[in-house]
Amino acid sequence: MKIVTQVGIIFSICWISQIIEKLLPFSFPASVIGMILLFILLCVHILKVDHIREKSDFLLENMAFFFIPAGVSIINYFDVLKNWVVQLIVICVVSTVVTFAVTAYSMKLALYLMQKKKSGRAKE
Structure with a gap:
């Protein structure tokens, strides 16, 4: 259940960043918005690293796969x-x-x- 929660958090941030991208009056990549949003959430301690650690480690370990x-x-x-x-x-x-x-x-x-x-x- 922990992995499902972590995936949900990461996908929620991605989804919110895509909504923000559509609302902006200028072109800005949703992926960058998502990273900024994740950074802000981590800095203000709304989100803790432990909330996303296992899934983010998995994604980082398999990053090369996403460049195929x-x-x-x-x-x-x-x-x-x-x-x-x-x-x-x-x-x-x-x-x-x-x-x-x-x-x-x-x-x-x-x-x-x-x-x-x-x-x-x-x-x-």
């Missing part, structure tokens, strides 16, 4: 994309490097802030 349709689509449109191979490779390499750099500096900042918070508590 996108990979197949790329193969289906290879004749269209073959004229842009060099540009696509450059975009992939640059975006990967930027993503790694932003992630590394974000982690450095998070660790710095956590250390600062920990040392501030130790002084009290």
Whole structure:
């Protein structure tokens, strides 16, 4: 029953994000709205990590499976994309490097802030 509840929570957030997407006067992806909504719910402690832990772990462990349709689509449109191979490779390499750099500096900042918070508590 716990898994069913967790799936229900995740799908409810997805459904609400799709409703919000339809109500917005501008185009914004429902998946991003859902992530923001989930983040807010976790930050204000309306939702606890334990409420969705098992199902989210399952989804993260099987994430590669969800990219199969996108990979197949790329193969289906290879004749269209073959004229842009060099540009696509450059975009992939640059975006990967930027993503790694932003992630590394974000982690450095998070660790710095956590250390600062920990040392501030130790002084009290």
